[in-house]
Amino acid sequence: MITGKNYIGNLLSSIGHKTFKTFNPQTNLENKEVFTEASEIEIEQATQLAASAFKLFKKVSGSRKSEFLNEIANEIESLGDTLLQMYCNESGLPVDRAIAERGRTVFQLRTFANLVKEGSWVEAAIDTAQPTRTPIPKLDIRKMLVPLGPVVVFGASNFPLAYATAGGDTAAALAAGCPVIVKSHPMHAGTGELVATAIIKAAEKTGMPNGVFSNLNSSGVAVGISLVKNSKIKAVGFTGSIQGGKALYEMAAQRPEPIPVFAEMGSVNPTVLLPNSAKTKGASWAKTYASSITLGAGQFCTNPGLILGIKGQDLSNFIQVLCEEIVKVEPTCMLHPNIVSAYESNKTKILAHKDVEVKGTIYKEVKPNYSRQIITTVEGATFLKNTNLHQEVFGPFSMVVQCENAVQLEEIISKLEGQLTGTLLAEDELENYSTIVEALQNRVGRIIFNGVPTGVEVCPSMVHGGPFPASTDSRFTAVGPESIKRWGRPFCFQNWPNSLLPNELKNENPLAIERLVNGVKTLDKI
Template structure:
């Protein structure tokens, strides 16, 4: 049962004066439940609770934190069909997508639990003392990662579960030892409330301190702004637009105590089609990429928004096949009327640019909020000269660039902004002759793919989901996979500290049996 209230720690609260409803884009009507926006007093109460909870939670054992994360996964599963139905009614996405995303969310939580149980993520490093070293003695210095403090997490529009209330940012922050306050996304506030209740049930069952988690509702930007500016918040996690991410980044930098904002933002995910791909599997790749462009109504951060190749008969044939395949695909419903409106405006703006020509377009009449997919083509020199064509269109839209030669292709890649992914289609032998192209692409992306599609992000330790700006605000980190935990921690060195008072990860007898760097050698031996 939805209440429409905020969770301030483990208590429901509705002190705010403003309210809003979520929207069912499939039915094109507002959903029934009314949600109360968090007041300034509720925001402050949530942060104060989180600050108090941090003092206890940072010292909770890794095994107990792992139990907490596993129990959250259990409780999300226990919400049952109500969660799936709410997700579908607030997103317009099909039930199969909801079930799959629920599984991914639970899997992420359990992956971080496994990471905690093993424990070596703290990067324990020990250099023992050398009192007789000449000309100066060497101190005993030991270093490890410690949690930052309360984290503000912003739910994303396009993943109501996996990148939202209990998504990767929340799971990784809780794993690191940080309390979390979620600014729930207004498009799926009901889904967020159900997940928040699951997190708090898990916290109660596992004895976590009150304030370890709060969930705040808001339909505008005011709650998020107040949360980021609150002195008790120590870092921010965000997935969304460049405009939204940069606004938070600037706010955080202007604080008396600036804090990091880990934002995953825009990306057009360039795809390079080499001649061998056209010769060997041109028709296959045309069909695959028509599907990738339209998957989920194009509402993936890794949607292939830019396809590049060398002008000629083979590439022209590929482009024609891509347009034909695109027009065969039945369109999907977008997340919200505002997103549908934004898509149509952006699509039209890019389509109106000088030199563009339509490759393929679905032009049949559709129900409200359904996206008509489209691909346009342009010459390489025209693309280079027009920054508007480099912009992301959030939806099933892509620009195909016909490059005059390898030199122009390389020039385009070198002038692209940072991207989450880059893809090369071809064969192994051809990669060597296009080495400079591969290098240019690698310099602009966080993940480089060979003979695949960018849509779909595997949750595993080796995944990198982040890239040079503006794909993310810090390309050294990922928002997907267990390495995401590093965002919410900082290294602290202990010099000449009494052994029994050190964190267990740094003590001589290695009670946690961690793999540690001891005097330059990785070992789990005792000292």
Template sequence: MITHNIIGFQQSATSGKYIYATDPAMLATLPEAFATATAEETDRAVSKAHQAFNIYRKIPGTRKAEFLHEIAKGIEDLGQVLIERIMQETAYPEARVIVERNRTCAQLRMFAAEAISGGWKTVTIDPALPDRTPAPRPEIRKMMIPLGPVVVFGASNFPLAYSTAGGDVASALAVGCPVIVKAHDSHIGTNALVAEVILEAARKTGMPDGVFSSLNGDGMHTGQQLVLHPLTAAVGFTGSKQGGRALFDLGQQRENPIPVFAEMGSVNPVFIFPGKVRSDSKGLAGQLVASMTMTVGQFCTNPGLLIALKDHHTEAFLDELAIALKVIPEASMLNHGIYKSFHRGVAAVREVNGVIMLHDHQSSEGLRTAPVLATVPADVFLAHPQLHHEVFGPFSIIVLCENMDEMLSVAGALEGQLTATVQVSDDELTETQPLIDILIYKAGRIIMNGVPTGVEVCAAMTHGGPYPASTDSRFTAVGHHAVQRWLRPVSFQNFPANLISGMTND
């Protein structure tokens, strides 16, 4: 395992400072000492990426695809070594880790196909009109080009799919952008294993030195330097609203502002119509509890807010939820920061007058926690905006509405979301239109009779949404169109065809 910073094809450890991974289940410090990056090493990584960009962007898509395929193969070839390290650093069960590994490799191969197709260039050609009067029109061609070096911050809750070889990295590499990864402290050993795979894949496929670097950071300093570096062209981030907003603000404060694509907070509201509760109260409760507690609720799409009409059927539904939650055992959260933030968020909810805790849980030994469920009347919810904020972890609050108008008021008061879900019976489908009309301007993905967890990697997926779900609701962090974050359009007017041959896919 490489414990130094990876700067292109070189390793570097000059700071004399080290950070260590922690086993959250055992609260044990793992033995490997990972060298933190100095300001000089950070500068060198970005400078190398800039130099590599001038070569890498011109490499044919077929060769970029070979690079991505080699990364996927290398991750698979790590086998149990990688799986066990992730389990050790996250306390995730093996099945969960294998699913994420398979998703990560499939995603790499999907973006390899995108690199080959060249469709991301979205070439548009307006032919010349030499005989047009009163003035002829020259031929104009428009295409997308890569922005340049991209900085990617690893996510705490996805050590593979949103980290060192995740969607941000794969999509940027597919369209010709070198990448510098800021490793996440929570799974820094996993990062080291995957970064070495990418390094070897780059060498094997003849990619330029600097196409990929991985830096170990100590606190916020390394991240700030990466965003502020004048040669950084764009940033990808998955994490908290506080962290994402700080990076976004840094990106805008630069002399030359850059896009910071941050995927951040979301409570992923679930609107439950009365007919759905009447027809399948127990099944719906089980479905929502499973989604709420999956991986100790540590998903950005966790259903943290349920909205229902107050009646005796809903009261029975609440009982079903409480029963289903009682059999969910305690489990370890990812790290101290997430654990403390979760219990701080629950405590803030608990203090609001009118909130009733249906299934409560106080701090346990270590980082172990159990799910928490609360209810609140809609008028109290509307009067207390702090109840609208994400509590990252196994938590949901149920808003009880007196009527459908109040449910619509709750929908209208919400911040931007990654997802919004509508649970409805067939007989009520026509009644959902006023709600849907609100939700399409609140969320990036709207789900009918499902759960928000489980983000399909496909061309039609939108993983993003209005702020604070993301910093730019026009883009997605998942699926084929994730590449669009790392591109900008250029028009070529009156260019001879031979000068732009190979640049377009016409």
């Protein structure tokens, strides 16, 4: 069923000369399938086809796009155990995780299907003409969101389904009316091809233009660089490292026509353990956080990699229980030897600092590609002076910073880079730490009270993003129906004949969507 070829629209192609295989970290062996990296000719064919498809796809009604998205979900489900097995073979993740992630992927697609079928997401606004207004007559002005154009989506390493070929970025971009070219992640090329086949089948069944979707294999960075530099590409979606996201962001900004890069990058997701909580529930939170830190071998962008507290016996007790609990968790398989290597390298860099102390870790031998979780601690003053200690260690790693007092705690929070999440663990004491709450709010996209940051709900209220470098544009979320707004731009019609307006802006409101008419939200006709 796996061909190892690229999808250029609905055409399978493999004219390139560079091949590669994926890797099974559980068996510590390469998988048998051979994949061909997309050539420059195939990249140009895919972008040209996407540009041609955009002329038609941008006019496709919300109802028909909804059918397309729902059919993608149907086709993914019909892949059954074939998809689950490939997912596990390429990621080392258990089948239960594969099932859960497939369910999330399907849910996202159906969420966007419902969104575009209803149609109000375009934020239609109408200000009708007032020809008798003095001293200057008012013209008829109408605005809505329209799609940007062909989009490149980079598949993520840590979510082979939900943040990959048919993941949130792809679903949102297709819903907005943008053709998508996926730069498949080299760790999950087989999973990507299976899902790409599902999307192509769905496009053909629902009559979408050829080129609305393409899937390109890559073993390194070359394919992604060519795509971002291609003039036919109008936006980029990326989930991954700060280094990779920044490189794409800068590359896109240097084009003759700069384009937006919506990158969700690294985050240490600071958790603040306030004194009363440390005293009354410290042991309980320690057990909870031991599970959160090690969940999925720590390979989540919302992993709690930094815990901040005020020095004292209660914080010491928390650290002790956290370390006791974390060593009880059996080490688990990481995604790839490269991920393991990066984890070990980044740990080593942190531990090289003489004032960083290891408080709890796994010392026993583990299987190849399995991680050893670790808890470290450092003084607040040391952490402030050494920004290298602020960086993410992708894996089951967390650092506890022991602050001298609330003033130092606030200073540390204020000097952190932008983060996806921030958490406060508190017991009837938040009002006494309002400046710390405000400082944390200024550094994150989502603030959590008495919980863990791991777990990102797909819903309209979710914000998965944050100040740079958590994401490249903190005004947008990468998760939930609101993420569709990344792939649209506001467009205005002035004094346009009603019969030639898009249905979203016509007087008759044929789609029966909510619109802002002369400053009032309404479903009424004009």
